[in-house]
Amino acid sequence: MYNLDWLNRTRALIGEDKLTKLQHSHVMIFGLGGVGSYVVEGLVRSGIENISIVDKDIVDITNINRQLIADTSTIGQPKVIAEKERILKINPNANIITIQDFVEENNIQSFFTQNVDYVIDAIDTVTSKISIIKYCYLNNIKIISCMGTGNKLDASKFQISDIFKTSVCPLAKVIRKELRKLNIPKLKVLYSTEQPIKTQIDTPASISFVPSVAGLLIAGEVIRNIGLC
Numbered sequence: 001m002y003n004l005d006w007l008n009r010t011r012a013l014i015g016e017d018k019l020t021k022l023q024h025s026h027v028m029i030f031g032l033g034g035v036g037s038y039v040v041e042g043l044v045r046s047g048i049e050n051i052s053i054v055d056k057d058i059v060d061i062t063n064i065n066r067q068l069i070a071d072t073s074t075i076g077q078p079k080v081i082a083e084k085e086r087i088l089k090i091n092p093n094a095n096i097i098t099i100q101d102f103v104e105e106n107n108i109q110s111f112f113t114q115n116v117d118y119v120i121d122a123i124d125t126v127t128s129k130i131s132i133i134k135y136c137y138l139n140n141i142k143i144i145s146c147m148g149t150g151n152k153l154d155a156s157k158f159q160i161s162d163i164f165k166t167s168v169c170p171l172a173k174v175i176r177k178e179l180r181k182l183n184i185p186k187l188k189v190l191y192s193t194e195q196p197i198k199t200q201i202d203t204p205a206s207i208s209f210v211p212s213v214a215g216l217l218i219a220g221e222v223i224r225n226i227g228l229c
Helices: 008-014 014-022 036-045 079-090 126-138 170-181 211-229
Strands: 025-029 050-054 095-099 118-121 143-145 158-162 188-192
Touching: 008 014, 008 025, 025 036, 036 050, 036 079, 036 118, 036 170, 036 188, 036 211, 050 079, 050 170, 118 211, 126 143, 126 170, 158 211, 170 188
Parallel strands: 025 050, 025 118, 050 095, 118 143, 143 188
Antiparallel strands: 158 188
């Protein structure tokens, strides 16, 4: 007989042992934007209790169209604070490490003050992505990296694959080139086979239902990999 708590339906689906494994796992998410905020949501609502969240930015009004933590009440707040408050409303027992900083080659090690079971890279800056990927590869930490989700309208085009099997995505092309320079032979990524839509603005355009789907797909991959397999 299962206890009637908020994870009762998850427990019924995966069992007590696997749920316990999820609860004891530690996941680190870099980037709390349109993808990262939904990654966190999927992880927390699946039972992950130990979470490190990394983002230097504050919530901006332009984030409201796609970022789960962005609304009129959170504008101007650091994203890590807004995310922490949201997590604790879902699970008050969650253990959350907040890091409001920008990832660089010379500071990446300082982010890993505890053992981490899985890392999610959901940031946009190429140099920061490479720093995270390189650190995880050298330290045998599981990682999944999100490629471009901007200028897209068809969320059904997302796939999870090795970086060296990707096509179409311009960001994936850049990352592949950098990884070859570093002799990093593999990297799990989420990417889209949809051709980017050309727009009249310099920054990537976006819509609510594309990065959110990417984030939940990543969360599902992480949950299955660390808790169910």
